[in-house]
Amino acid sequence: MHGEILTDVYEYLYDDLQFILKSAARFRIIASLLESPKTFDEIRGDVRVSLPALYSNLRLLMDEGSVRLRGDRYSLTPEMKLMGLSALKLFDSVRVINGLEDIWLDHDISGIPQELLEDIDWLINSELIVASPADIYRPHNTYRELIRGSSEIYGVSPISHRDLIDIYEGFLEEGVPIELVLSDGVIREMVLNASFSLLRTSIKNRNLRVRRFEGALRIAFTVTDKFLSLGLFDRNGFYDQNRDIMSTDARAIEWGLRLYEHYRERSEKLGLRNLTKIMLSTGN
Structure with a gap:
């Protein structure tokens, strides 16, 4: 039919x-x-x-x-x-598919909902940032550069990186609001490795909001008022930290905010009491 x-x-x-x-x-x-x-x-x-x-x-x-x-x-x-x-x-969609084919061809796109796949043309002014033998940290360094100066930050992640925790701590110390949708494992890593006093103060001041996503997250991305950074898992189930789609274009940022809202609606808010329980349980 x-x-x-x-x-x-x-x-x-x-x-x-x-x-x-x-x-x-x-x-x-x-x-x-x-x-x-x-x-x-x-x-x-x-x-x-x-x-x-x-x-x-x-x-x-x-x-x-x-x-x-x-x-x-x-x-x-x-x-x-x-x-x-x-x-x-249609023309812009084909250009996005062809221009970013190195990540679409052999990566898992199941973390992008249907309505946003249909608007993939919104990423027309995006670039695939790829690590190379001469610059293995290119995606990470580009991320650090583009996130600088952001006045609000939203992120979804099933992976943990110590340097990212340091970056976010710096923003929290400056009073920049951050909202994160995380998997259980990443929440535990955050509680273990971040300054708990800073987490407590930021949550009380409502500068930090942490949300728990129950189930498998098949995507990792950050969207701010300045840029979008999006990473995918490969077909073998491993997160590809060597490739990131990045853009400072207003439409790409709006697309990223829509993607964030998709995950926000499917997650639950964690309060200070929840994070304290996680900290105590990981310490046993």
Whole structure:
């Protein structure tokens, strides 16, 4: 049944998508007009194609009822605007998949919910930071650089790293609010290795909120008001600390905040009493 629906959708959309995507000049004109109505010279400055190509494709778009001319400004019809946005979303999604293929091909993406996979184009201005023999700490050092100056921090993690605890302690000492969704193992490591007096003070002051995620976390990421950093597990079940998707783009950050909210809604808040019990139990 699902296959039949997809076939029907494909046949319905094929001609329209082909019309938009078959000509690079046509696609550029539509992308330009998605921003706002424009004059001929403004479109020409955007699309950078020959005059004959611009004239012929504008005329074709007008003949097809996709573009209107009012005064000296061209604009998309509502239907073409919707189709153009959909085509641009598809185009950006393919670019994200191809541009970050070294992590998508052999890593577990089950930690990313369906609705965010459908908006993977929001990561269009992201970069895959990869360690190399000459710079094995590149992902970690890039993380340290980008997180600097953040005024609020959210994180989800099933792994523990002593240096990350030190980074977060520095932010807590400065009064920067931090909220974390962690697995049981990481919570124990945090209680054992972090300054418990700092944890206690930060929780009392509501600068630190710790939430417990029951079950397997298949993703690790940090999102702040400055950047997004996202890491995945490989197909063998090991976290790949040598590759991180990172971005300072506003849309990528918003995507990361949506991802965080997904995990926040599925976790439980831990208070100071809970963390004290964990500290006492690990000390036995």
